[in-house]
Amino acid sequence: MSEQIKIVVDAMGGDDAPQVTVQGAVEALKITEKISIILTGRTDAIEQELKKYSYDSSRIKIVQADDVIGFDEPPVMAIRKKKNSSIVVGMNLVKRGEADAFVSAGSTGAILVGGQFVVGRIKGIERAPLAPLIPTANGQSLLIDCGANVDARPSHLLQFAQMGSIYMKHVIGVDNPRVAIVNIGAEEEKGNMLVKETYPLLKECSDINFVGSIEARDIPNGDADVIVCEAFVGNVILKLYEGLSSTLLHTVKTGLMRSLRSKVGGLLIKPALKQTMKEFMGEDQGGAPLLGLNGLVVKAHGSSGSDDIKNAILQCIQFNEEGINDKIKENIVTQ
């Protein structure tokens, strides 16, 4: 067997840590022999959780971290000051090459800042985008960037398009992924300054399959595989996806309570509705990668369950085996 992929899991990150983080890690170990896990956080709390399970103890290790970065702490300050937090300790393991990937359901801001300043960007990569998969009518699309890189420049968006294409092709398995830029009209001359300046760069780039502008209306329809935008717009799209789906489903459910007829109908459709929504939400990767770093950082949702943590861990295998970072270095940085 080849050498194991070492994945650090922030045991303290997320709403239900360390319960679900430890459980997710143990479950991931059972699925594949390819990985070993390092849990960062308070040893006693982690051991307490580990006691609940039987697992291959040769493949799991605890690295003590006294501190936890909270969701409401200013990220830059927290990363600077809390050197002994589960996030900074975990990221340092990746930086020093003692681990291949870092998974956390902790503070998004802290993970983004830590990714850039602790793990560090691949030489030549100007910004490290957060790139979640969003569900569409016919599968899923990569929304890149949803991070904290506000006020982006055209050269950043070009790299996002390139990194996003590599990820969708080699990790998700989409052949010749269609790349589109979010715009307020389909015509080439439309858009704000950033989009107008980025458009020709994407058009001229020979190693992506650029299909032009995409209006937000067509994103849920799955008209592109890699949706390029600056982080403010990406954040609005991602959050509105969550908010509107939830409001619409809630509205429909409430509406079904208005008559006996619709109540009965509601009971009959429940399993099909549940299954459909599950399918729409797609095969969950468990987390969004932060691309372009010296090592992989995966951000899982703060409300992750153990399944999400497990999936986020398993996602790192494909990323590592496909040598995504080597491909990024070869294809982007040397241009």
Added chain:
Amino acid sequence: MSEQIKIVVDAMGGDDAPQVTVQGAVEALKITEKISIILTGRTDAIEQELKKYSYDSSRIKIVQADDVIGFDEPPVMAIRKKKNSSIVVGMNLVKRGEADAFVSAGSTGAILVGGQFVVGRIKGIERAPLAPLIPTANGQSLLIDCGANVDARPSHLLQFAQMGSIYMKHVIGVDNPRVAIVNIGAEEEKGNMLVKETYPLLKECSDINFVGSIEARDIPNGDADVIVCEAFVGNVILKLYEGLSSTLLHTVKTGLMRSLRSKVGGLLIKPALKQTMKEFMGEDQGGAPLLGLNGLVVKAHGSSGSDDIKNAILQCIQFNEEGINDKIKENIVTQ
């Protein structure tokens, strides 16, 4: 009776013009005696439609316009060259004070450009925002700006907040409307340069009820009445609202076809679902106002039916009776 409010309707604008535009105009006349209508467009085509109805002919007038601006024509060029189009002819009537308002379901781009360059902005107003109402869990919110004013400045957004507040209070009847700025986090220090610079201006402005940042996730929940953002972001929100609602409903409907049980359930819930969605979509204003102009311009959806046109026309009454433009002049420009 006081003088009638004169409303110009672009008879040729929209997917189903002049049928639905003429029908909508005739229906509006029947509802209230407060208005008279001027239809701009090809006289023969309009007369052909008018023949189908009985109406008070003293309150309807045709002004001939030979040309029509198509949906795919570059707006600036079209407004400049087609001086004899139904849009330019209609807007000139408002500009010269021969009418109070202009309603069109034609090309959004042409209406935005024509509003700024034909009708013209109120002195002191820097940009004229397009401000549609969007449905929320507990009513509707004004999304301002969704127009073509890309690369906005903080002073523009401040005026949007003020004009939006006046509109929501006096036209929609929301007491002390809550104003929020779209941001990628709730904290004051978050956001891109534009939001960071706009935030203190909104906070210091004494004539609006500023409640801080709103994340896109909370927009469908109705957490604010006036949602301030620059046009690129507004456009993304508006279009994603349309696209995601449509995709989700389609996905649910398709999912219900998978078993006999869910098919039966689907039939039972159909009336309640339809009613609920109708309620969620809110009391339709029929169109979005373009605020801050020397006269009112209302943009109706390209796919408007006669009801939408009728509602867009009726909306102009409240706007006119409340003297919205005088309020804008008094409250904003003189600051």
